[in-house]
Amino acid sequence: MLINRKDVSRMLLIEDNGGGMDPDKLRQCMSLGYSVKGKLANTIGQYGNGFKTSTMRLGADVIVFSRSCGKDSKSVTQSVGLLSYTFLRSTGKEDIVVPILDYERKEREWNKILRSSADDWGRNMDTIINWSPYSSEAELLEQFNLIENHGTRIIIYNLWEDDQGQLExxxxxxxxxxxxxxxxxxxxxxxxxxxxxxxxxxxxxxxxxxxxxxxxxxxxxxxxxxxxxxxxxxxxxxxxxMMMTEEVTYRPQSGADGLPKDINVIIG
Structure with a gap:
């Protein structure tokens, strides 16, 4: 659990020290309906909505920080993305807008990755700062320092309340x-x-x-x-x-020799 510096509300933190997500993987994670498992039946992640629906069930907003070393352990990147129902509702957006910022490490320096233009980067930064618990780029970068070499930090905030005004x-x-x-x-x-x-x-x-x-x-x-x-x-x-066991006699159809065969099955 963390405390939001802006309004002193509680936030939920989920973090791991796994391989992290590169910029493309983070976009896939935060895109509604995207799944690399879409053609696989009966599997977790088939429809590409699990992360979004589960986080939004807990709170209105989520910010994700992830650092990855890449497949070759040399392409080190870090990204931050914001999925904010509060932002979309307050600004009257008809489309779902998910601002994401990416950095790559060159030697010992972290450099911005401009996927379109510097203006787009600036707009994404302004949106994240205005609608996240963090007030500056420096505060955002502090979160990456907590990840160390690789991993992901997911922070869910504006947690939902019940009818009595208590957190669910x-x-x-x-x-x-x-x-x-x-x-x-x-x-x-x-x-x-x-x-x-x-x-x-x-x-x-x-x-x-x-x-x-x-x-x-x-x-x-x-x-x-x-x-x-x-x-x-x-x-x-x-x-x-399963401390209680029960033995059940299963009587299938007759075997090839025409005689019924009893099979004892132990349950429990």
Whole structure:
């Protein structure tokens, strides 16, 4: 969680130290409906709207910083892009405008990448400064220093509020968790989770990000960590929760010899 310097509101930070995105990849990421997986059925990322819809579900605006070393580890670039519902609504834009700025490193200096003209660069810079949590180019560049060699920082701000004026995301109930208020929060299940800690993931994953992320992956790759609010998420294999077993006799059609064959299947 971060604090917006302009209005002292809370912001949500998601960051990684992966390979980052080069200028073209960032544009693809922030373009509605673009997907390199469009022809692949039954796969995540097929329609190219996941990043946009998920961030906009949490807050009105998102700014993305990404640094990439390129395929050859020599073409080092960094880019910042803004997708702002507040900007589009306040300015009455009929088309979705996503200002993006790119830099490339030559020796030890970061130089601007002008994809069209210096005027376009200036307009993009003005838009990002006016509608983002940052007030100058220097403040934008500070965010890249936090990425180090490569990776991505996603900052979601102007987080949505409920009908009572409270943030939909609950940062206060657990200092190492982010939870959801409202219908997904079942107080009965929360109390049961305290009474039956071995079942807490099943009882709380609908409102607790820590519980949800802990069971998100069946297996974690080596050296892969998920850190939530300064504390590692402990991976939980849901297979271990299957403590009750039941043996069912499956009776298929007759075999080639005309005799029925029983197959015992163990579930759980």
């Amino acid at each position: 995301l609950d940062f206060g109930s657990d200092q190492h968790d982010i939870q959801i208020r409202g219908v997904n929060r079942d107080e009965k299940n929360i109390q049961m989770a305290k009474q039956y800690p071995n079942s807490r993931h099943f009882l709380t994953y609908r409102h607790s990000l820590r519980s949800y992320v802990s069971i998100l992956y069946l297996r974690l790759p080596p050296n892969f960590r998920i850190i939530l609010r300064g504390k590692d998420v402990e991976h939980h294999d849901v297979v271990n929760d």
